[in-house]
Amino acid sequence: xxxxQTKFFGHDARLKDIISVKDKLSQEYHDEVMEKxxxxxxxxxxxxxxxxxxxxxxxxxxxFKTSVILTRGKxxxxxxxxxxxxxxxxxxxxxxxxxxxxQGSRLTCWFHGWTYGQDGRLLVVPDERAxxxxxxxxxxxxxxxxxxxxNLIFVNFSExxxxxxxxxxxxxxEGFEGYYSEMxxxxxxxxxxxxxxxxxxxxxxxxxxxxxxxxxxxxxxxGKDNPMRHQPVVDIYEKHVRSSNAANPDYLGPPAxxxxxxxxxxxxPAVETDLSSLPQGVNRTRSQPWFFDVIWLFPNMAxxxxxxxxSTLTIWPIAKDRTxxxxxxxAKKARHAGDRxxxxxxxxxxxxxxxxxxxxxxEVQAGLESGAIDDLYVSRQEFVIQKRYAxxxxxxxxx
Ligand code: FES
Ligand SMILES: [Fe+2]
Numbered sequence: 001x002x003x004x005q006t007k008f009f010g011h012d013a014r015l016k017d018i019i020s021v022k023d024k025l026s027q028e029y030h031d032e033v034m035e036k037x038x039x040x041x042x043x044x045x046x047x048x049x050x051x052x053x054x055x056x057x058x059x060x061x062x063x064f065k066t067s068v069i070l071t072r073g074k075x076x077x078x079x080x081x082x083x084x085x086x087x088x089x090x091x092x093x094x095x096x097x098x099x100x101x102x103q104g105s106r107l108t109c110w111f112h113g114w115t116y117g118q119d120g121r122l123l124v125v126p127d128e129r130a131x132x133x134x135x136x137x138x139x140x141x142x143x144x145x146x147x148x149x150x151n152l153i154f155v156n157f158s159e160x161x162x163x164x165x166x167x168x169x170x171x172x173x174e175g176f177e178g179y180y181s182e183m184x185x186x187x188x189x190x191x192x193x194x195x196x197x198x199x200x201x202x203x204x205x206x207x208x209x210x211x212x213x214x215x216x217x218x219x220x221x222x223g224k225d226n227p228m229r230h231q232p233v234v235d236i237y238e239k240h241v242r243s244s245n246a247a248n249p250d251y252l253g254p255p256a257x258x259x260x261x262x263x264x265x266x267x268x269p270a271v272e273t274d275l276s277s278l279p280q281g282v283n284r285t286r287s288q289p290w291f292f293d294v295i296w297l298f299p300n301m302a303x304x305x306x307x308x309x310x311s312t313l314t315i316w317p318i319a320k321d322r323t324x325x326x327x328x329x330x331a332k333k334a335r336h337a338g339d340r341x342x343x344x345x346x347x348x349x350x351x352x353x354x355x356x357x358x359x360x361x362x363e364v365q366a367g368l369e370s371g372a373i374d375d376l377y378v379s380r381q382e383f384v385i386q387k388r389y390a391x392x393x394x395x396x397x398x399x
Pocket of ligand 1 (some may be wrong): 086087088089090096110111112113114309
């Protein structure tokens with residue numbers, strides 16, 4: 001049987017098949033990665049559509065021990081602020097489940113009622129005359145550097161002026177016009193796990209595992225001509241990677257899935273053969289049979305681009321052995337109840353799949369912490385893992 005051959009575009013001479021792990025478990029390595037890489041990177045936080053019009057949303061960002069408010073004005077303006085009240089430091093928008101949102105032009109901190117505008121200005125201080133020398137003009141919410149690319153909001157916590165977002169995205173910045181602005185969030189899954197962020201990223205950086213780990217939740221994804229689910233097209237860029245994932249052209253899915261996807265747009269893992277609505281940056285070679293693309297954004301994000309759906313994944317390091325995983329699932333705006341049913345189905349399925357990933361990665365962490373093995377052996381189908389470690393090594397100026 002002939003295997004699907006992967007076409008690699010771009011080249012990185014630093015890729016290695018053997019990756020040492022001992023150093024990756026140390027506190028020194030973790031601290032250095034946080035300081036030299038995370039402190040300067042851009043992070044995808046939300047789609048503009050996630051924020052209510054004339055409202056706000058707040059997300060916790062555990063890596064930077066902060067929480068970020070995103071506001072969206074009636075005029076479409078989007079702004080980002082630290083979610084920290086200037087009075088005594090409480091979160092202005094409570095994020096008990098990791099996020100919180102609301103509608104309205106004012107944001108009130110419900111500790112003592114200090115109230116801010118969508119532009120971050122401090123508008124109201126109850127009992128203001130009891131304060132001595134309070135200058136409201138100087139006590140607006142503290143801004144967070146943010147930029148928007150193709151309707152996606154990125155933030156950067158660098159103390160110095162960072163590389164502009166489009167430059168940081170490089171070749172990926174073109175070819176997605178209108179695509180993400182059509183997408184609405186249909187579900188979120190957040191979990192904190194006992195694992196190092198690098199090993200967590202590894203677990204989401206290849207399709208090799210899907211044949212085995214997801215054999216029950218996602219059977220039949222591999223076509224008979226491509227049993228190991230090799231990716232037909234891989235673009236390796238300076239920092240980031242894009243790949244196209246092949247579908248099983250004979251995929252039918254279980255009866256309930258077939259029924260639901262017949263009522264609405266086909267979402268993951270159904271196979272869509274009509275590629276006419278895709279922008280140029282998604283399945284750029286128009287390969288068939290096509291399932292979805294993945295963009296791996298260095299250092300800790302992945303965006304899965306499907307025909308009518310998008311999923312985003314962010315791996316936030318909390319400590320060297322603790323990580324938060326945030327997955328957001330999106331689909332094109334529902335037209336009717338059939339689309340809603342299809343969305344509910346895919347949302348449930350994707351959570352089940354992600355739980356399997358989480359269970360595996362805590363076992364990886366335990367295995368590596370045991371000290372029984374020194375190295376990881378990775379194949380060319382695990383190129384994203386090779387690429388990330390190579391880039392980190394070069395940024396840390398290690399061999
Ligand atoms: S801490 Fe926000 S009003 Fe007091
Ligand atoms: Fe997985």
